[in-house]
Amino acid sequence: MNQLNTLKILIADDHFLIRQFVTNALMELKIENVQGANDGNEAIDMIQRAKQEGAPYDVVFLDWNMPTILGIEVLSYFRAKPEYADTAFVMLTAESEQQNIMKAIKAGATSYIVKPVSAPDLGKKIFEINEWLKRKRRVSGGMFG
């Protein structure tokens, strides 16, 4: 059973401000195993390395617009690999239009957060994502696929 404070989380965002903001919100929930990636390439490396080392990330926050590789491309890359099916990928973006949300969901996003977001709202999302992880790890299938 996933306890919130045991979650291992990666925040991939090129803005230090956002990485720190999300980290603070997670710390409020006693989630301390949090790491950051500056761009899409670094995120891919870190996610793969963590898996190879037997300590995969449970949740990956992906900024939509990042240098080198977009967050949505990182998401598509991992959703094409069945071994990452029980990793929650959460898109972080300033875009709140329906077409973008649909694009993220189609690409396999577990959830979608529109910036700016308050720390309490981010906390609520984490609870929802943790429920998704529990379901996903109990049975196959999930929130969006």
Added chain:
Amino acid sequence: MSCTPILLDDKLASDIKRAVINAIKETFNVPVEAGKVEYGQGAASLGGDMSGTIGIVQEHLDGTLMLCMGFDILSEILPHVLGKNIKITYEIAVDAVAEITNMVFGQVKTELNQRNHKVKLGVPCVVTGNNNFVSHFHRGRYMIVSFYIGEKMFQTYVTLHGDAASG
């Protein structure tokens, strides 16, 4: 289906006010008050230490949205997220202005597109320099909205070039 031209009007000013207040309040938990809205024509200059700019692109026009802030404001609000032990460097402040500009434009874009303006996303860039002036040289109209965090003021500037600029 063609898009509706954007006008520099009170509706757009309200969108900007809401977006700026929301971005600062949600991210930094700091209250912001909107000040006066000023409309003008021709060249205009804004002062600040950091200016985030982003392009507004639409079928009928193109334009610019700019957010000008002083380093003193950023030094005041950034510790709310980064903590008091982190020294606020210019690099950190630039990063923050880019992201605030991005969040503001994201919200304004959503509001405009709900009214069929079909605005496209621009790429934000930040101009920096102590007490710099950012001057726009164009013949169209502009709109400046002032904001206050306590006594400290910062401004947003919007100009449009195209069909709707004279609207």
